[in-house]
Amino acid sequence: MVALEEISAGAGRQVTQQLMEISPDLARFVIEFSYGDILSRPIIDNRTKELAIISLLTALGTAKPQLKVHISAALNVGVTEVEIIEAIQQMAIYAGFPAALNGVFSARETFDDRNLI
Known part of the structure; x- marks a missing residue:
């Protein structure tokens, strides 16, 4: 969530909240993998x-x-x-x-x- 907030300035939270309503697992995948594992890498x-x-x-x-x-x-x-x-x-x-x-x-x-x- 830290990477999501830093990069999206709040917009990502809104998208993932909307996604949580219909597909909580996909929302979790986006947050955990995309932002947690990939976009938070410091390289x-x-x-x-x-x-x-x-x-x-x-x-x-x-x-x-x-x-x-x-x-x-x-x-x-x-x-x-x-x-x-x-x-x-x-x-x-x-x-x-x-x-x-x-x-x-x-x-x-x-x-x-x-x-x-």
Whole structure:
């Protein structure tokens, strides 16, 4: 929960509480494995982790809600809007332009939600 709070600034708690209502085990898996075992590892900093996650979710092209959560998390840990857009643009090479375009539009929605643009 410490890593979840640090990275998500409270937004992750809301998502996991909603998930607890329908699938408590999955919520526990997300907290314990994703945040407890993986994202809390100290080898790379949270900025780098979030940029990697944004890149992967953009490349997948099927995880818009999760992408928006991690774009917001990246902002929470000090990644700039310009860095986020650059990471997403890089995905056009291997993931394709549709994935990169969808990622950029997800970033814009997240920036709008946070009143950044």
